[in-house]
Amino acid sequence: MIIIGERISVIAKKVREAMAARDPKPLQELARTQFEKGANYIDVSIGPAEDDGPQLMDWAVKVIQEVVPVPLCLDTTNKAAMIAGLKAHNNKWGRALINSASGEEERLNNMMPLAGEYNAEIIALTLTEKGIPALAEERCEVAANIMGKAMECGVPMEDIWLDPLILPVPFQQDKCKESIRAIRLFRELNDPPMKTTVGLSNIANGAPKELRGIITRNFLVLLMYEGLYSAIADPNDKEFMDTMKTVEVLMEKRLYAHSYLEM
Amino acid sequence: MPFVIPKDTYAGKVNALTFGSGDKAVTVGGENGLPFLSFECSIPNRPLIAIEIQDVAPSDWPDTVRKAYDGVSESPAKWARFCQDSLGAKIVALRLAGTHPDRENRSAEDAVKTVTEVLSAIDVPLMILGSGHIEKDAQVLKAAAEAAKGRECILGKAQEENYKTIVTAAIANNHKLIAMSQLDVNLAKQLNILITQMGFNKDNIIMDPMSSALGYGIEYTYSVMERIRQAALVQNDPMMQTPLLCDIGPNVWKTKESAAPESELPEWGALTERGIVWESITASTMIMAGCNLLVMRHPKAIETVNKLVSELI
Numbered sequence: 001m002i003i004i005g006e007r008i009s010v011i012a013k014k015v016r017e018a019m020a021a022r023d024p025k026p027l028q029e030l031a032r033t034q035f036e037k038g039a040n041y042i043d044v045s046i047g048p049a050e051d052d053g054p055q056l057m058d059w060a061v062k063v064i065q066e067v068v069p070v071p072l073c074l075d076t077t078n079k080a081a082m083i084a085g086l087k088a089h090n091n092k093w094g095r096a097l098i099n100s101a102s103g104e105e106e107r108l109n110n111m112m113p114l115a116g117e118y119n120a121e122i123i124a125l126t127l128t129e130k131g132i133p134a135l136a137e138e139r140c141e142v143a144a145n146i147m148g149k150a151m152e153c154g155v156p157m158e159d160i161w162l163d164p165l166i167l168p169v170p171f172q173q174d175k176c177k178e179s180i181r182a183i184r185l186f187r188e189l190n191d192p193p194m195k196t197t198v199g200l201s202n203i204a205n206g207a208p209k210e211l212r213g214i215i216t217r218n219f220l221v222l223l224m225y226e227g228l229y230s231a232i233a234d235p236n237d238k239e240f241m242d243t244m245k246t247v248e249v250l251m252e253k254r255l256y257a258h259s260y261l262e263m
Numbered sequence: 264m265p266f267v268i269p270k271d272t273y274a275g276k277v278n279a280l281t282f283g284s285g286d287k288a289v290t291v292g293g294e295n296g297l298p299f300l301s302f303e304c305s306i307p308n309r310p311l312i313a314i315e316i317q318d319v320a321p322s323d324w325p326d327t328v329r330k331a332y333d334g335v336s337e338s339p340a341k342w343a344r345f346c347q348d349s350l351g352a353k354i355v356a357l358r359l360a361g362t363h364p365d366r367e368n369r370s371a372e373d374a375v376k377t378v379t380e381v382l383s384a385i386d387v388p389l390m391i392l393g394s395g396h397i398e399k400d401a402q403v404l405k406a407a408a409e410a411a412k413g414r415e416c417i418l419g420k421a422q423e424e425n426y427k428t429i430v431t432a433a434i435a436n437n438h439k440l441i442a443m444s445q446l447d448v449n450l451a452k453q454l455n456i457l458i459t460q461m462g463f464n465k466d467n468i469i470m471d472p473m474s475s476a477l478g479y480g481i482e483y484t485y486s487v488m489e490r491i492r493q494a495a496l497v498q499n500d501p502m503m504q505t506p507l508l509c510d511i512g513p514n515v516w517k518t519k520e521s522a523a524p525e526s527e528l529p530e531w532g533a534l535t536e537r538g539i540v541w542e543s544i545t546a547s548t549m550i551m552a553g554c555n556l557l558v559m560r561h562p563k564a565i566e567t568v569n570k571l572v573s574e575l576i
């Protein structure tokens with residue numbers, strides 16, 4: 001499975017301060033450790049960054065790609081910052097991933113054309129101005145609308161990563177099942193199957209710390225059984241990564257060897 | 264509607280392995296697709312053949328192949344030079360068969376002497392193979408590795424039971440390594456992981472899935488190789504992306520078909536051709552399954568397989 005390392009996020013104090021001070025070291029360190037633990041992409045979340053978005057994203061992309069040979073997942077709602085990130089991105093190790101478009105009209109119109117223009121892949125959240133639809137089928141309708149827009153923009157279906165959105169189990173227990181079903185239904189929207197991704201840690205938001213790990217890991221197993229392609233997660237979490245590798249072995253997507261957990 | 268050839272693309276790529284020193288160094292592997300499917304993938308290096316010689320006269324080889332080296336096979340250095348100069352070998356594979364305790368039981372010092380002589384006789388890359396005896400190979404290959412320092416040889420075969428000593432010797436003397444497991448895709452991966460965990464660069468490994476000869480279980484080797492290549496290319500498994508080596512001589516030239524006299528089995532055809540055909544068919548089957556480097560014996564079989572590769576590539 002494709003792992004998008006989530007640790008470089010403006011929500012974290014250390015990252016926020018490093019970004020403000022333009023100190024590359026903390027970002028590079030987080031990028032390096034996530035890469036070593038198996039991240040295939042590194043997420044770069046700068047938030048809305050209203051003051052200096054383009055400069056910040058340009059700087060962050062460059063300093064991170066100085067130390068890790070992987071593509072980046074550019075995470076901002078700021079269109080100008082997204083453009084700056086796409087321009088700065090080194091495609092030598094793979095194309096950039098835009099995080100994200102959605103079924104909201106403005107966001108879709110802002111982000112989807114960039115995927116075509118800059119030959120990038122794109123995450124699309126299946127929500128609209130009205131929020132996250134309750135049923136998996138309704139999220140498929142949003143996905144279909146997003147896919148229509150992608151065609152207009154010349155973005156191939158295999159470049160879209162559909163995200164059904166994960167709601168926390170402590171507050172929305174009835175929605176967990178819908179997200180799992182949505183992964184299966186999204187895949188059926190195209191042949192070859194559509195790519196899918198989720199922000200996994202959200203499933204355990206609001207739960208006590210000692211429960212977060214077990215909830216997240218078991219949810220991962222269910223999603224992977226339905227064919228989940230990728231997850232935004234923390235590759236430094238060994239138990240999480242071990243679970244992912246084990247499911248891959250059991251589903252015959254990874255070759256077994258006694259030391260498979262160590263690779 | 265015009266016909267469009269459907270093409271597959273793969274997530275992974277086979278490592279390119281370069282060995283030997285100076286301008287005679289060679290490279291195998293590097294492809295990002297299945298064997299010979301060059302319409303859909305890039306195959307930068309053709310499969311190559313190492314010609315096998317031994318540290319002792321090949322008294323156990325059947326006549327057909329032994330005669331091909333009459334007059335040179337009593338001296339490993341002469342034999343090696345003959346392979347390089349007269350047969351155009353791109354690689355010579357020296358099997359230290361005589362170090363086996365059940366044969367001449369030659370010592371590690373004897374092996375060093377042979378390796379040194381052979382290296383001074385040729386400038387093409389050398390592959391140094393033990394006799395296949397687990398404990399003795401560890402001693403012999405360690406000494407041979409030191410003697411061959413600077414020539415970036417391929418050293419082997421490291422197996423589950425003796426890899427630690429051989430890997431250490433390969434690291435210390437800058438050689439490449441053959442990792443051999445016995446017809447088991449999971450154990451092959453495990454061995455590569457263990458070797459890598461000792462600090463050996465996975466890009467310097469070539470994997471031997473354990474060859475067999477036509478009619479003697481070749482289909483097992485074939486399907487293990489297929490699974491290794493699928494893991495490397497489709498699953499993008501870095502531990503399975505090493506090139507593949509097939510050491511077919513000992514198996515082919517042990518078959519009844521390569522040695523049974525015409526007087527006993529006239530319906531099997533000319534003895535002089537049978538072994539050559541057996542080796543050629545075995546080798547060509549292995550390259551179809553993704554073999555990057557063959558170790559072979561008979562000059563005519565080698566010529567046939569080289570021609571086949573040139574036509575397919």
